[in-house]
Amino acid sequence: MTPDHSSVDDDRGCLRVVLAVPFLLLTLIEAYFCWTALTIRPSGPWDDDAYAGITLSCVVTLGTAAAVIALWAVPSVRRVVPWWCISPSLLMGIVAGVRWMNGG
Structure with a gap:
């Protein structure tokens, strides 16, 4: 029995x-410290x-x-998250x- 492709697509969504959530939180933290590194x-x-x-700001950003x-x-993450999301x-x-x- 083959899996239903519509259910696989729903799971990926x-x-x-x-x-x-973790990508957004990490990117927001990174943006804050990158901003501080540029404004100090x-x-x-x-x-x-x-x-x-x-x-310190540069190290945390990196x-x-x-x-x-x-x-x-x-x-498994790479299969569902395209590369441009981490750009x-x-x-x-x-x-x-x-x-x-x-x-610095």
Whole structure:
């Protein structure tokens, strides 16, 4: 007996909704820390606290980007979540990496 394809499609729709929650939460956290990494401005070369804040924000942004990619890399997740759903996370990870290298 073969499975009914309409029930498989319905299950994938529910799975997408369930998986959207961790992807959305991680992306929101990442967006906040990426924003803080971009908006912190050191007063000068002596402002170690600002540089530490930039570094911390970049590390958290990169960590959450890695978590999103790790979640998406699971084969069962990859089958139902298209790659473009993680593109904002990848973009913010790249932005944080560039910020960290240029001013963190």
